[in-house]
Amino acid sequence: TKKQDVLVRGQILHYLTDPGPGDDPAAWEYFDDGALWIVDGHVQSVGPWAVVTANLAPQVREAASFHDHRGKLVLPGLVDTHIHYPQAGVIGSFGRQLLDWLNDYTFPAEARFADYSEAERSAAFVVDRLLAHGTTTASVFATVHAHSVDAFFSAAEAKGLRMLCGKVLMDRHCPDNLRDSAASGRADSQALIERWHGRGRLGYSLTPRFAPTSTREQLQATGELFQARPDLHLQTHLAENPAEIAWVQALFPERSSYLDVYAHYGLLGPRSIYGHCIHLSPAERADMAAAGAAAAFCPTSNLFLGSGFFDYAASTAAGMRVGLATDVGGGTSFSLIRTLGQAYAISQTHATPLSPMRGWYLATLGGARALYLEAHIGNFQPGHEADFVVLDWAATPELAWRMDRTQTLAERLFALMILGDERCVVATHVMGERV
Ligand code: GUN
Ligand code: ZN
Numbered sequence: 001t002k003k004q005d006v007l008v009r010g011q012i013l014h015y016l017t018d019p020g021p022g023d024d025p026a027a028w029e030y031f032d033d034g035a036l037w038i039v040d041g042h043v044q045s046v047g048p049w050a051v052v053t054a055n056l057a058p059q060v061r062e063a064a065s066f067h068d069h070r071g072k073l074v075l076p077g078l079v080d081t082h083i084h085y086p087q088a089g090v091i092g093s094f095g096r097q098l099l100d101w102l103n104d105y106t107f108p109a110e111a112r113f114a115d116y117s118e119a120e121r122s123a124a125f126v127v128d129r130l131l132a133h134g135t136t137t138a139s140v141f142a143t144v145h146a147h148s149v150d151a152f153f154s155a156a157e158a159k160g161l162r163m164l165c166g167k168v169l170m171d172r173h174c175p176d177n178l179r180d181s182a183a184s185g186r187a188d189s190q191a192l193i194e195r196w197h198g199r200g201r202l203g204y205s206l207t208p209r210f211a212p213t214s215t216r217e218q219l220q221a222t223g224e225l226f227q228a229r230p231d232l233h234l235q236t237h238l239a240e241n242p243a244e245i246a247w248v249q250a251l252f253p254e255r256s257s258y259l260d261v262y263a264h265y266g267l268l269g270p271r272s273i274y275g276h277c278i279h280l281s282p283a284e285r286a287d288m289a290a291a292g293a294a295a296a297f298c299p300t301s302n303l304f305l306g307s308g309f310f311d312y313a314a315s316t317a318a319g320m321r322v323g324l325a326t327d328v329g330g331g332t333s334f335s336l337i338r339t340l341g342q343a344y345a346i347s348q349t350h351a352t353p354l355s356p357m358r359g360w361y362l363a364t365l366g367g368a369r370a371l372y373l374e375a376h377i378g379n380f381q382p383g384h385e386a387d388f389v390v391l392d393w394a395a396t397p398e399l400a401w402r403m404d405r406t407q408t409l410a411e412r413l414f415a416l417m418i419l420g421d422e423r424c425v426v427a428t429h430v431m432g433e434r435v
Pocket of ligand 2: 330
Protein backbone atom coordinates (compact mmCIF):
# COMPACT_ATOMS: atom_id res chain seq x y z
CA THR A 1 0.00 0.00 0.00
CA LYS A 2 1.15 3.50 -0.82
CA LYS A 3 2.19 5.65 2.10
CA GLN A 4 0.61 9.03 2.71
CA ASP A 5 2.45 11.96 1.12
CA VAL A 6 4.54 13.98 3.59
CA LEU A 7 5.42 17.67 3.55
CA VAL A 8 8.07 19.04 5.88
CA ARG A 9 8.90 22.70 6.44
CA GLY A 10 12.14 23.65 8.17
CA GLN A 11 15.77 24.66 7.79
CA ILE A 12 16.95 21.95 5.47
CA LEU A 13 20.60 20.99 5.00
CA HIS A 14 21.88 18.14 2.88
CA TYR A 15 24.99 17.30 0.93
CA LEU A 16 25.56 16.49 -2.72
CA THR A 17 29.18 15.54 -2.18
CA ASP A 18 32.11 15.86 0.26
CA PRO A 19 32.91 19.55 0.87
CA GLY A 20 36.54 18.46 1.33
CA PRO A 21 39.10 20.23 3.51
CA GLY A 22 38.29 23.54 1.75
CA ASP A 23 34.55 23.51 2.55
CA ASP A 24 33.46 23.75 -1.09
CA PRO A 25 30.04 25.45 -0.89
CA ALA A 26 28.85 23.60 -4.01
CA ALA A 27 28.89 20.44 -1.88
CA TRP A 28 25.74 21.28 0.09
CA GLU A 29 22.32 22.82 -0.24
CA TYR A 30 20.78 24.80 2.60
CA PHE A 31 17.25 26.15 2.55
CA ASP A 32 16.56 28.48 5.45
CA ASP A 33 12.81 28.24 4.76
CA GLY A 34 12.87 24.86 3.07
CA ALA A 35 10.41 22.20 2.04
CA LEU A 36 10.83 18.47 1.69
CA TRP A 37 8.09 16.76 -0.31
CA ILE A 38 7.87 13.00 0.12
CA VAL A 39 5.79 10.62 -1.98
CA ASP A 40 5.45 6.99 -0.96
CA GLY A 41 8.39 7.21 1.42
CA HIS A 42 10.77 8.68 -1.14
CA VAL A 43 11.96 12.22 -1.73
CA GLN A 44 10.01 13.82 -4.54
CA SER A 45 11.55 17.27 -4.23
CA VAL A 46 13.48 19.53 -1.89
CA GLY A 47 14.06 23.25 -2.10
CA PRO A 48 12.80 26.63 -0.93
CA TRP A 49 9.31 26.39 0.56
CA ALA A 50 7.85 28.82 -1.98
CA VAL A 51 9.24 26.89 -4.93
CA VAL A 52 8.36 23.37 -3.81
CA THR A 53 4.84 24.24 -2.68
CA ALA A 54 4.10 26.28 -5.81
CA ASN A 55 4.22 23.02 -7.73
CA LEU A 56 1.73 21.21 -5.49
CA ALA A 57 -1.96 21.11 -6.35
CA PRO A 58 -3.98 22.32 -3.31
CA GLN A 59 -5.87 19.05 -2.90
CA VAL A 60 -2.60 17.06 -3.03
CA ARG A 61 -1.05 19.30 -0.41
CA GLU A 62 -4.09 19.12 1.86
CA ALA A 63 -4.09 15.32 1.75
CA ALA A 64 -0.46 15.22 2.90
CA SER A 65 0.82 14.76 6.42
CA PHE A 66 2.34 18.17 7.27
CA HIS A 67 5.23 18.66 9.70
CA ASP A 68 5.98 22.28 10.55
CA HIS A 69 9.54 22.44 11.85
CA ARG A 70 10.27 26.06 11.03
CA GLY A 71 13.37 27.23 12.89
CA LYS A 72 14.59 23.66 13.33
CA LEU A 73 17.31 21.89 11.36
CA VAL A 74 16.23 19.05 9.07
CA LEU A 75 19.02 16.67 8.09
CA PRO A 76 19.14 13.27 6.40
CA GLY A 77 19.04 10.47 8.99
CA LEU A 78 22.38 10.02 10.74
CA VAL A 79 24.48 7.01 9.74
CA ASP A 80 26.42 4.99 12.33
CA THR A 81 28.99 2.99 10.38
CA HIS A 82 30.10 0.73 13.26
CA ILE A 83 28.20 -0.35 16.35
CA HIS A 84 27.91 -3.53 18.44
CA TYR A 85 24.31 -3.94 19.50
CA PRO A 86 25.13 -6.62 22.13
CA GLN A 87 27.42 -4.17 23.91
CA ALA A 88 24.81 -1.65 25.06
CA GLY A 89 25.20 -3.22 28.49
CA VAL A 90 28.97 -2.70 28.76
CA ILE A 91 29.14 1.03 27.98
CA GLY A 92 31.19 2.68 30.67
CA SER A 93 33.19 -0.30 31.94
CA PHE A 94 36.23 0.87 33.88
CA GLY A 95 39.92 0.76 33.44
CA ARG A 96 40.84 -1.45 30.49
CA GLN A 97 42.27 -1.07 27.03
CA LEU A 98 41.06 -3.09 24.06
CA LEU A 99 42.27 -6.67 24.62
CA ASP A 100 41.59 -6.74 28.37
CA TRP A 101 38.32 -4.88 27.86
CA LEU A 102 37.21 -7.63 25.46
CA ASN A 103 38.13 -10.40 27.89
CA ASP A 104 36.90 -8.78 31.09
CA TYR A 105 33.68 -7.12 29.96
CA THR A 106 32.68 -7.72 26.38
CA PHE A 107 33.00 -11.46 25.90
CA PRO A 108 30.98 -12.23 29.06
CA ALA A 109 28.25 -9.83 27.89
CA GLU A 110 28.16 -11.37 24.43
CA ALA A 111 28.05 -14.88 25.91
CA ARG A 112 24.69 -14.02 27.48
CA PHE A 113 23.28 -13.82 23.95
CA ALA A 114 23.14 -17.60 23.91
CA ASP A 115 19.77 -16.81 25.46
CA TYR A 116 17.52 -15.60 22.62
CA SER A 117 15.44 -13.43 24.93
CA GLU A 118 18.57 -11.43 25.87
CA ALA A 119 19.18 -10.86 22.16
CA GLU A 120 15.56 -9.89 21.55
CA ARG A 121 15.39 -7.45 24.44
CA SER A 122 18.74 -5.89 23.51
CA ALA A 123 17.78 -5.53 19.84
CA ALA A 124 14.50 -3.79 20.72
CA PHE A 125 16.33 -1.50 23.13
CA VAL A 126 19.11 -0.59 20.71
CA VAL A 127 16.80 0.05 17.73
CA ASP A 128 14.70 2.30 19.96
CA ARG A 129 17.75 4.20 21.21
CA LEU A 130 19.26 4.60 17.73
CA LEU A 131 16.05 6.27 16.56
CA ALA A 132 15.88 8.44 19.68
CA HIS A 133 19.38 9.65 18.81
CA GLY A 134 18.49 10.40 15.17
CA THR A 135 20.34 7.43 13.70
CA THR A 136 18.36 5.70 10.97
CA THR A 137 21.00 3.42 9.40
CA ALA A 138 23.84 1.51 11.03
CA SER A 139 26.39 -1.18 10.30
CA VAL A 140 25.87 -3.52 13.22
CA PHE A 141 27.87 -6.32 14.79
CA ALA A 142 25.77 -9.04 16.40
CA THR A 143 27.36 -11.86 18.43
CA VAL A 144 28.67 -15.24 17.34
CA HIS A 145 25.17 -16.68 17.84
CA ALA A 146 23.23 -16.83 14.57
CA HIS A 147 19.99 -16.00 16.37
CA SER A 148 21.47 -12.67 17.51
CA VAL A 149 21.17 -11.57 13.88
CA ASP A 150 17.57 -12.79 13.69
CA ALA A 151 16.78 -10.70 16.75
CA PHE A 152 18.37 -7.55 15.36
CA PHE A 153 16.98 -7.80 11.85
CA SER A 154 13.50 -8.56 13.22
CA ALA A 155 13.59 -5.40 15.33
CA ALA A 156 14.95 -3.30 12.44
CA GLU A 157 12.41 -4.71 9.99
CA ALA A 158 9.55 -3.89 12.32
CA LYS A 159 10.57 -0.20 12.07
CA GLY A 160 11.28 -0.32 8.33
CA LEU A 161 14.95 0.61 8.79
CA ARG A 162 17.80 0.31 6.35
CA MET A 163 20.32 -1.69 8.35
CA LEU A 164 23.38 -3.87 7.88
CA CYS A 165 24.16 -6.64 10.35
CA GLY A 166 26.08 -9.88 10.56
CA LYS A 167 26.94 -12.76 12.83
CA VAL A 168 30.39 -12.46 14.39
CA LEU A 169 32.85 -15.03 13.05
CA MET A 170 35.33 -16.04 15.73
CA ASP A 171 36.95 -19.47 15.84
CA ARG A 172 40.00 -18.94 18.10
CA HIS A 173 41.40 -16.89 20.98
CA CYS A 174 38.04 -16.43 22.64
CA PRO A 175 35.99 -18.21 25.32
CA ASP A 176 34.67 -21.66 24.34
CA ASN A 177 31.08 -20.49 24.60
CA LEU A 178 31.70 -17.82 21.95
CA ARG A 179 33.66 -19.91 19.46
CA ASP A 180 32.35 -21.08 16.11
CA SER A 181 34.37 -22.96 13.50
CA ALA A 182 35.30 -22.13 9.93
CA ALA A 183 32.64 -24.57 8.73
CA SER A 184 29.86 -23.61 11.16
CA GLY A 185 30.56 -19.90 10.76
CA ARG A 186 30.28 -20.22 7.01
CA ALA A 187 27.10 -22.32 7.17
CA ASP A 188 25.46 -19.97 9.70
CA SER A 189 26.38 -16.92 7.62
CA GLN A 190 24.98 -18.52 4.48
CA ALA A 191 21.71 -19.42 6.19
CA LEU A 192 21.36 -15.87 7.54
CA ILE A 193 22.07 -14.42 4.09
CA GLU A 194 19.30 -16.61 2.65
CA ARG A 195 16.91 -15.53 5.38
CA TRP A 196 17.64 -11.81 5.57
CA HIS A 197 19.79 -10.35 2.82
CA GLY A 198 17.82 -8.06 0.55
CA ARG A 199 14.63 -8.50 2.55
CA GLY A 200 13.08 -5.02 2.62
CA ARG A 201 15.89 -2.62 3.45
CA LEU A 202 18.12 -5.14 5.23
CA GLY A 203 21.54 -6.18 4.05
CA TYR A 204 23.92 -8.83 5.34
CA SER A 205 27.45 -7.96 6.37
CA LEU A 206 30.02 -10.73 6.78
CA THR A 207 31.53 -10.08 10.20
CA PRO A 208 34.88 -11.66 11.08
CA ARG A 209 35.53 -10.00 14.48
CA PHE A 210 39.19 -9.21 13.71
CA ALA A 211 42.26 -11.07 12.50
CA PRO A 212 43.37 -12.42 15.90
CA THR A 213 40.12 -14.29 16.58
CA SER A 214 39.86 -16.07 13.23
CA THR A 215 41.99 -18.92 11.93
CA ARG A 216 43.45 -18.68 8.45
CA GLU A 217 40.84 -21.22 7.46
CA GLN A 218 38.00 -18.99 8.66
CA LEU A 219 39.44 -15.89 7.02
CA GLN A 220 39.84 -17.86 3.79
CA ALA A 221 36.27 -19.17 3.87
CA THR A 222 34.91 -15.69 4.59
CA GLY A 223 36.94 -14.14 1.80
CA GLU A 224 35.65 -16.73 -0.66
CA LEU A 225 32.08 -15.92 0.28
CA PHE A 226 32.73 -12.17 0.04
CA GLN A 227 34.38 -12.47 -3.35
CA ALA A 228 31.56 -14.64 -4.69
CA ARG A 229 28.87 -12.20 -3.52
CA PRO A 230 29.64 -8.59 -4.43
CA ASP A 231 26.22 -7.61 -3.06
CA LEU A 232 27.29 -8.42 0.50
CA HIS A 233 29.08 -6.13 2.93
CA LEU A 234 31.94 -7.08 5.21
CA GLN A 235 32.85 -5.48 8.53
CA THR A 236 35.73 -6.02 10.91
CA HIS A 237 38.32 -4.12 12.98
CA LEU A 238 41.72 -2.83 11.88
CA ALA A 239 44.68 -1.18 13.60
CA GLU A 240 42.89 0.00 16.72
CA ASN A 241 45.41 -0.58 19.49
CA PRO A 242 49.20 -1.13 19.65
CA ALA A 243 48.96 -4.42 21.59
CA GLU A 244 46.39 -5.72 19.10
CA ILE A 245 48.65 -4.80 16.18
CA ALA A 246 51.65 -6.52 17.76
CA TRP A 247 49.50 -9.62 18.29
CA VAL A 248 48.45 -9.67 14.64
CA GLN A 249 52.10 -9.39 13.62
CA ALA A 250 52.96 -12.35 15.84
CA LEU A 251 50.05 -14.44 14.56
CA PHE A 252 50.63 -13.65 10.86
CA PRO A 253 54.40 -13.18 10.51
CA GLU A 254 54.15 -14.04 6.82
CA ARG A 255 52.00 -10.96 6.07
CA SER A 256 53.51 -7.53 5.46
CA SER A 257 50.95 -5.58 7.54
CA TYR A 258 47.69 -5.89 9.46
CA LEU A 259 45.81 -4.71 6.38
CA ASP A 260 47.69 -7.26 4.27
CA VAL A 261 46.14 -10.06 6.34
CA TYR A 262 42.67 -8.97 5.21
CA ALA A 263 43.82 -8.26 1.65
CA HIS A 264 45.46 -11.68 1.38
CA TYR A 265 42.28 -13.52 2.37
CA GLY A 266 40.04 -11.55 0.01
CA LEU A 267 38.41 -9.43 2.72
CA LEU A 268 39.46 -6.07 1.27
CA GLY A 269 37.32 -4.36 -1.33
CA PRO A 270 34.31 -2.18 -1.98
CA ARG A 271 31.68 -2.61 0.77
CA SER A 272 34.27 -3.63 3.35
CA ILE A 273 34.16 -1.39 6.43
CA TYR A 274 36.97 -1.45 8.93
CA GLY A 275 36.49 -0.07 12.40
CA HIS A 276 39.14 2.32 13.78
CA CYS A 277 42.05 2.34 11.24
CA ILE A 278 44.04 4.48 13.66
CA HIS A 279 47.57 3.16 13.33
CA LEU A 280 47.96 2.86 9.56
CA SER A 281 50.95 3.61 7.36
CA PRO A 282 50.55 5.86 4.31
CA ALA A 283 50.88 2.72 2.17
CA GLU A 284 48.02 1.01 4.01
CA ARG A 285 45.83 4.09 3.57
CA ALA A 286 46.62 4.13 -0.13
CA ASP A 287 45.78 0.42 -0.40
CA MET A 288 42.46 0.91 1.37
CA ALA A 289 41.60 3.82 -0.89
CA ALA A 290 42.52 1.91 -4.03
CA ALA A 291 40.43 -1.04 -2.89
CA GLY A 292 37.39 1.14 -2.18
CA ALA A 293 37.33 0.02 1.45
CA ALA A 294 36.02 2.33 4.16
CA ALA A 295 37.16 3.31 7.63
CA ALA A 296 34.72 3.77 10.51
CA PHE A 297 35.97 6.67 12.65
CA CYS A 298 34.98 5.94 16.27
CA PRO A 299 36.11 8.93 18.34
CA THR A 300 34.39 8.25 21.67
CA SER A 301 35.58 4.65 21.64
CA ASN A 302 39.11 5.60 20.67
CA LEU A 303 39.32 8.06 23.55
CA PHE A 304 37.54 5.84 26.06
CA LEU A 305 39.72 2.78 25.35
CA GLY A 306 42.87 4.90 24.97
CA SER A 307 43.36 3.54 21.47
CA GLY A 308 44.71 6.65 19.77
CA PHE A 309 43.81 9.42 17.36
CA PHE A 310 42.39 8.54 13.95
CA ASP A 311 43.78 10.88 11.30
CA TYR A 312 40.67 11.96 9.39
CA ALA A 313 42.53 14.54 7.31
CA ALA A 314 45.23 12.10 6.19
CA SER A 315 42.74 9.30 5.58
CA THR A 316 40.46 11.37 3.39
CA ALA A 317 43.43 13.03 1.65
CA ALA A 318 44.60 9.51 0.77
CA GLY A 319 41.22 8.95 -0.88
CA MET A 320 39.72 6.62 1.72
CA ARG A 321 36.00 6.49 2.32
CA VAL A 322 35.37 7.44 5.94
CA GLY A 323 32.21 7.21 8.01
CA LEU A 324 31.45 8.24 11.57
CA ALA A 325 30.66 5.62 14.20
CA THR A 326 29.78 5.28 17.85
CA ASP A 327 31.33 1.82 18.36
CA VAL A 328 29.04 1.25 21.33
CA GLY A 329 30.02 -0.33 23.77
CA GLY A 330 33.69 0.72 23.38
CA GLY A 331 32.08 4.02 22.48
CA THR A 332 30.34 5.94 25.22
CA SER A 333 27.20 7.26 23.51
CA PHE A 334 24.62 6.41 20.87
CA SER A 335 24.68 10.05 19.80
CA LEU A 336 26.41 10.84 16.53
CA ILE A 337 26.13 14.50 17.53
CA ARG A 338 28.28 13.93 20.63
CA THR A 339 30.48 11.72 18.45
CA LEU A 340 31.02 14.65 16.05
CA GLY A 341 32.15 16.79 18.95
CA GLN A 342 34.74 14.19 19.88
CA ALA A 343 35.73 13.78 16.22
CA TYR A 344 36.52 17.48 16.21
CA ALA A 345 38.61 17.17 19.37
CA ILE A 346 40.61 14.33 17.84
CA SER A 347 41.07 16.24 14.59
CA GLN A 348 42.70 19.01 16.63
CA THR A 349 45.61 16.65 17.35
CA HIS A 350 46.39 16.69 13.61
CA ALA A 351 46.94 19.42 11.06
CA THR A 352 43.36 20.13 9.94
CA PRO A 353 40.44 20.64 12.35
CA LEU A 354 37.18 18.98 11.25
CA SER A 355 35.00 21.83 10.03
CA PRO A 356 31.28 21.90 10.76
CA MET A 357 30.44 21.82 7.07
CA ARG A 358 32.45 18.65 6.68
CA GLY A 359 31.38 17.25 10.04
CA TRP A 360 27.70 17.12 9.16
CA TYR A 361 28.63 15.61 5.81
CA LEU A 362 30.52 12.90 7.70
CA ALA A 363 27.49 12.09 9.85
CA THR A 364 25.12 11.85 6.86
CA LEU A 365 26.20 11.40 3.23
CA GLY A 366 29.77 10.49 4.25
CA GLY A 367 28.44 7.55 6.23
CA ALA A 368 26.14 6.52 3.42
CA ARG A 369 29.08 6.56 1.03
CA ALA A 370 31.30 4.63 3.41
CA LEU A 371 28.61 1.94 3.44
CA TYR A 372 27.98 2.14 -0.32
CA LEU A 373 24.37 3.05 0.37
CA GLU A 374 24.42 6.51 -1.24
CA ALA A 375 22.04 5.36 -3.98
CA HIS A 376 19.37 4.96 -1.29
CA ILE A 377 20.13 7.25 1.66
CA GLY A 378 22.41 10.06 2.83
CA ASN A 379 20.80 13.08 1.17
CA PHE A 380 17.52 14.42 -0.20
CA GLN A 381 18.14 13.83 -3.89
CA PRO A 382 14.83 12.97 -5.57
CA GLY A 383 14.16 9.24 -5.40
CA HIS A 384 16.11 8.74 -2.19
CA GLU A 385 14.51 7.06 0.79
CA ALA A 386 13.15 9.79 3.04
CA ASP A 387 14.86 9.08 6.35
CA PHE A 388 15.49 12.31 8.23
CA VAL A 389 16.03 13.86 11.61
CA VAL A 390 14.82 17.19 12.98
CA LEU A 391 17.18 18.96 15.38
CA ASP A 392 16.49 21.78 17.82
CA TRP A 393 19.37 24.27 17.70
CA ALA A 394 18.45 25.52 21.16
CA ALA A 395 17.57 22.33 23.06
CA THR A 396 19.53 23.39 26.13
CA PRO A 397 20.06 26.78 27.76
CA GLU A 398 23.73 26.64 26.80
CA LEU A 399 22.86 26.00 23.15
CA ALA A 400 20.24 28.76 23.12
CA TRP A 401 22.70 31.21 24.69
CA ARG A 402 25.41 30.33 22.24
CA MET A 403 23.11 30.36 19.19
CA ASP A 404 21.95 33.87 20.06
CA ARG A 405 25.54 34.95 19.63
CA THR A 406 26.25 33.35 16.25
CA GLN A 407 26.16 35.03 12.87
CA THR A 408 26.70 32.34 10.26
CA LEU A 409 25.33 28.89 9.43
CA ALA A 410 28.80 27.42 9.88
CA GLU A 411 29.07 28.91 13.37
CA ARG A 412 25.67 27.49 14.31
CA LEU A 413 26.48 24.08 12.89
CA PHE A 414 29.74 24.05 14.78
CA ALA A 415 28.14 25.05 18.08
CA LEU A 416 25.56 22.29 17.53
CA MET A 417 28.32 19.75 16.92
CA ILE A 418 30.11 20.73 20.13
CA LEU A 419 27.22 21.47 22.52
CA GLY A 420 24.54 19.30 20.93
CA ASP A 421 23.43 15.82 21.83
CA GLU A 422 20.31 13.63 21.79
CA ARG A 423 18.34 16.34 23.59
CA CYS A 424 18.38 18.17 20.25
CA VAL A 425 16.50 15.39 18.47
CA VAL A 426 12.92 16.60 18.02
CA ALA A 427 11.77 13.92 15.60
CA THR A 428 13.12 11.03 13.57
CA HIS A 429 11.38 9.95 10.37
CA VAL A 430 11.80 6.70 8.46
CA MET A 431 10.57 6.53 4.84
CA GLY A 432 8.76 9.78 5.53
CA GLU A 433 6.90 8.59 8.60
CA ARG A 434 7.62 9.75 12.12
CA VAL A 435 8.81 6.96 14.40
N1 GUN B 1 38.22 -5.47 18.20
C1 GUN B 1 37.71 -6.72 18.19
N2 GUN B 1 36.50 -6.76 18.77
C2 GUN B 1 36.22 -5.50 19.16
C3 GUN B 1 35.11 -4.91 19.82
O1 GUN B 1 34.11 -5.55 20.16
N3 GUN B 1 35.19 -3.57 20.05
C4 GUN B 1 36.26 -2.83 19.67
N4 GUN B 1 36.27 -1.53 19.93
N5 GUN B 1 37.32 -3.37 19.07
C5 GUN B 1 37.30 -4.69 18.81
ZN1 ZN C 1 33.91 -2.34 17.15
